[in-house]
Amino acid sequence: xxxxxxxxxxxxxxxxxxxxxxxxxxxxxxxxxxxxxxxxxxxxxxxxxxxxxxxxxxxxxxxxxxxxxxxxxxxxxxxxxxxxxxxxxxxxxxxxxxxxxxxxxxxxxxxxxxxxxxxxxxxxxxxxxxxxxxxxxxxxxxxxxxxxxxxxxxxxxxxxxxxxxxxxxxxxxxxxxxxxxxxxxxxxxxxxxxxxxxxxxxxxxxxxxxxxxxxxxxxxxxxxxxxxxxxxxxxxxxxxxxxxxxxxxxxxxxxxxxxxxxxxxxxxxxxxxxxxxxxxxxxxxxxxxxxxxxxxxxxxxxxxxxxxxxxxxxxxxxxxxxxxxxxxxxxxxxxxxxxxxxxxxxxxxxxxxxxxxxxxxxxxxxxxxxxxxxxxxxxxxxxxxxxxxxxxxxxxxxxxxxxxxxxxxxxxxxxxxxxxxxxxxxxxxxxxxxxxxxxxxxxxxxxxxxxxxxxxxxxxxxxxxxxxxxxxxxxxxxxxxxxxxxxxxxxxxxxxxxxxxxxxxxxxxxxxxxxxxxxxxxxxxxxxxxxxxxxxxxxxxxxxxxxxxxxxxxxxxxxxxxxxxxxxxxxxxxxxxxxxxxxxxxxxxxxxxxxxxxxxxxxxxxxxxxxxxxxxxxxxxxxxxxxxxxxxxxxxxxxxxxxxxxxxxxxxxxxxxxxxxxxxxxxxxxxxxxxxxxxxxxxxxxxxxxxxxxxxxxxxxxxxxxxxxxxxxxxxxxxxxxxxxxxxxxxxxxxxxxxxxxxxxxxxxxxxxxxxxxxxxxxxxxxxxxxxxxxxxxxxxxxxxxxxxxxxxxxxxxxxxxxxxxxxxxxxxxxxxxxxxxxxxxxxxxxxxxxxxxxxxxxxxxxxxxxxxxxxxxxxxxxxxxxxxxxxxxxxxx
Amino acid sequence: xxxxxxxxxxxxxxxxxxxxxxxxxxxxxxxxxxxxxxxxxxxxxxxxxxxxxxxxxxxxxxxxxxxxxxxxxxxxxxxxxxxxxxxxxxxxxxxxxxxxxxxxxxxxxxxxxxxxxx
Numbered sequence: 001x002x003x004x005x006x007x008x009x010x011x012x013x014x015x016x017x018x019x020x021x022x023x024x025x026x027x028x029x030x031x032x033x034x035x036x037x038x039x040x041x042x043x044x045x046x047x048x049x050x051x052x053x054x055x056x057x058x059x060x061x062x063x064x065x066x067x068x069x070x071x072x073x074x075x076x077x078x079x080x081x082x083x084x085x086x087x088x089x090x091x092x093x094x095x096x097x098x099x100x101x102x103x104x105x106x107x108x109x110x111x112x113x114x115x116x117x118x119x120x121x122x123x124x125x126x127x128x129x130x131x132x133x134x135x136x137x138x139x140x141x142x143x144x145x146x147x148x149x150x151x152x153x154x155x156x157x158x159x160x161x162x163x164x165x166x167x168x169x170x171x172x173x174x175x176x177x178x179x180x181x182x183x184x185x186x187x188x189x190x191x192x193x194x195x196x197x198x199x200x201x202x203x204x205x206x207x208x209x210x211x212x213x214x215x216x217x218x219x220x221x222x223x224x225x226x227x228x229x230x231x232x233x234x235x236x237x238x239x240x241x242x243x244x245x246x247x248x249x250x251x252x253x254x255x256x257x258x259x260x261x262x263x264x265x266x267x268x269x270x271x272x273x274x275x276x277x278x279x280x281x282x283x284x285x286x287x288x289x290x291x292x293x294x295x296x297x298x299x300x301x302x303x304x305x306x307x308x309x310x311x312x313x314x315x316x317x318x319x320x321x322x323x324x325x326x327x328x329x330x331x332x333x334x335x336x337x338x339x340x341x342x343x344x345x346x347x348x349x350x351x352x353x354x355x356x357x358x359x360x361x362x363x364x365x366x367x368x369x370x371x372x373x374x375x376x377x378x379x380x381x382x383x384x385x386x387x388x389x390x391x392x393x394x395x396x397x398x399x400x401x402x403x404x405x406x407x408x409x410x411x412x413x414x415x416x417x418x419x420x421x422x423x424x425x426x427x428x429x430x431x432x433x434x435x436x437x438x439x440x441x442x443x444x445x446x447x448x449x450x451x452x453x454x455x456x457x458x459x460x461x462x463x464x465x466x467x468x469x470x471x472x473x474x475x476x477x478x479x480x481x482x483x484x485x486x487x488x489x490x491x492x493x494x495x496x497x498x499x500x501x502x503x504x505x506x507x508x509x510x511x512x513x514x515x516x517x518x519x520x521x522x523x524x525x526x527x528x529x530x531x532x533x534x535x536x537x538x539x540x541x542x543x544x545x546x547x548x549x550x551x552x553x554x555x556x557x558x559x560x561x562x563x564x565x566x567x568x569x570x571x572x573x574x575x576x577x578x579x580x581x582x583x584x585x586x587x588x589x590x591x592x593x594x595x596x597x598x599x600x601x602x603x604x605x606x607x608x609x610x611x612x613x614x615x616x617x618x619x620x621x622x623x624x625x626x627x628x629x630x631x632x633x634x635x636x637x638x639x640x641x642x643x644x645x646x647x648x649x650x651x652x653x654x655x656x657x658x659x660x661x662x663x664x665x666x667x668x669x670x671x672x673x674x675x676x677x678x679x680x681x682x683x684x685x686x687x688x689x690x691x692x693x694x695x696x697x698x699x700x701x702x703x704x705x706x707x708x709x710x711x712x713x714x715x716x717x718x719x720x721x722x723x724x725x726x727x728x729x730x731x732x733x734x735x736x737x738x739x740x741x742x743x744x745x746x747x748x749x750x751x752x753x754x755x756x757x758x759x760x761x762x763x764x765x766x767x768x769x770x771x772x773x774x775x776x777x778x779x780x781x782x783x784x785x786x787x788x789x790x791x792x793x794x795x796x797x798x799x800x801x802x803x804x805x806x807x808x809x810x811x812x813x814x815x816x817x818x819x820x821x822x823x824x825x826x827x828x829x830x831x832x833x834x835x836x837x838x839x840x841x842x843x844x845x846x847x848x849x850x851x852x853x854x855x856x857x858x859x860x861x862x863x864x865x866x867x868x869x870x871x872x873x874x875x876x877x878x
Numbered sequence: 879x880x881x882x883x884x885x886x887x888x889x890x891x892x893x894x895x896x897x898x899x900x901x902x903x904x905x906x907x908x909x910x911x912x913x914x915x916x917x918x919x920x921x922x923x924x925x926x927x928x929x930x931x932x933x934x935x936x937x938x939x940x941x942x943x944x945x946x947x948x949x950x951x952x953x954x955x956x957x958x959x960x961x962x963x964x965x966x967x968x969x970x971x972x973x974x975x976x977x978x979x980x981x982x983x984x985x986x987x988x989x990x991x992x993x994x995x996x
Contacts, residue, residue: 010929014929025909025932026909026928028908033910047928048927048929051929
């Protein structure tokens, strides 16, 4: 009988005594128990596991009570009391040790809380590994509606695909108009992600028929912020983007797809058969839920097959030189992929810090162990077993570890809050970072692990002493012995680890500086930007133009404003695509093969405010009116591409079929529209009043760009007041300086480089303390020897040099090992480096020099003390 | 089991101990029969498994409230052990039930539960 075997195995878990007494009876019990219906094996197994464990504990503690001489649990209480008494006798030593551990554990737990919150904690969707975003390889990137339909119909690898677009909208409540992020989604969007609303419902399948959509789903954040978490929100109407929408649901707090900035979800218009025609219009984001057991790679191969068929079926729509290549990214990867290497790098760095801390503490304990050799010898001679002494020493180091760990968690608690406050918003899920039980468990585990790591070597050494020898020596120790070797090896390790961290921080810092020194093509200093969004229903296009003209006139009148303009998008934060264009007299057989450029709608004054240099001709002026003549401005690289050997001024170009030709009146510098690290891109500029004719449409929301004499943020309130006086319902959002905006493009990198630098500095200090400790201890042990040598006529300088030399020797060995290690570690981080070689001679040399200086400084104080040893005192044995 | 035989020393009993002693109050039982009696007396709410049951029995045996009934009934399976209340066990059970009765009466007098009409 199978059940019998299982039960027999379970019974074997109990202590023998219990087994012999009740084993057969329990077996008989189970014969009948298993006939009883509704048996759950899990219940039986859990019962036996718990009972057997309880019995084992009981029999252990009983045995201890019987045999008081054995190493036992009651002894633990004695060990703890003894250890606490010992610590209390040397409070400074205890404080240094516990403080050092707290630094290591604190830094570790704080960074682990980031690892946990950003990388480890599962995404809040059911089976998140089955959710993948679906796009195309560059330059296509997104998906066009007909392609979306073809993929959704033909791809068996997906249970369902959903599409969405991103945008912004005006929440126009009278008290405070606000610009919020919005996502227009296909009605199956929420079910593809598998997330239920917190309140109400999501969209019904036919709610995409009526446009503009009359229903909306709100984010938890918006619901709390603007509606006070009102449970009766469902069914209420809110004025959003010029239409009243009925709130049908609120999403849970954790739901942040596609981004944390989305506050309103609206149904996306159902594609009509005529809109399906535009196969080249790639503007949809697509996300899908894979069928169970279909790996991403297989789904991607299947999608590629469909894409190849589409290219074959519509040869006139696709350029064979830019094939359609589907790219599937698991949603976790899409969300945190770019952040991952930075987070792991920091986690590795704090791991190094912890190792250095352990080495330092081990050193301190070893040094103290030397001082306690006599005590140990006496205890051993009185009959304490080796196990007994080892247990006592490990108890001490565990107390250190737990004390330091507790303090470290407090440090981590404040550290984590500071991290979250300082972290750039571009780090995904940063709001998820905090101390939870996973982090606490991690802190406990690392504390205990560290306790064993730094406690074991000193404990083993101390308990291995031969008592007779030690007592004969009179308890005098010598650093020339094995213990001294161990301590020097620990310091060499510390130095090597610090070198690796400093080299890493150094090359990353150099990468950051290289990146930031790139010429953006415009001057971000002293520029204020703000987004103004007049409501759709209240403005005709001509009124929009008047609105912005008046607005800019009044802004220019603010004292301290040097120039002001407005544009459709801002660099870095608005990721615009490129538009195709045609120069007059040139033709291309297919649109994808023609020239493309970044489009920008700009008012008069924009180039001056941006600090964008007009190299040939002129910028826009108020004379470039709605009625024409139609003018355009091109960037330098676009001019060279379109008219390689001619003066571009006076030439004409246009975008797309229906729009009007513009005459080029000026050429400006290329800019890095994606910030530091981005490329210089060709761009074309349209005069804002003419955009309906020349650039398909007139953008409603515009970004003010205001160059000021002093602090740009100082005039923010005046700008807001001017907008309000012109239109009380137009929200002003994203008020920030242009420097803040371009900073976003390197925010992650700057943040993690700063942190790594701080950890590296900590490592350097700890290594310095380690060197100081060992040299200083060595000097005090060699008092006698040094005293004799000085008495025999050794010069002070020679003593000084010999002590300094000892510190330097350890440091140089450590530096050599560290540089080899750094070359290896940095190879892993290669992807994060910009224009800096892995083995960067400048950085490495600087780090080596820095450590030598630290080593000399750390050895100098003990060296000076050595030279001050009086021969008489030393010989007297003082 | 001489020496400390004052039933009050064992009070209050743990709930499962009380249930086991009550089950044995009406006659000797083996382990599985105790489980069934406990299930019955609690309307199926307390379902006790082997490991837990025998741990309680061990502690009750050690305290001298329960013994291995040496005489078996005619149909007894020889591998089964039948347990029997000792006289101390019977007195402890009675004392515990008496204690509970006092408590119930007090609660009734205070109006915490309705008085049972008989």
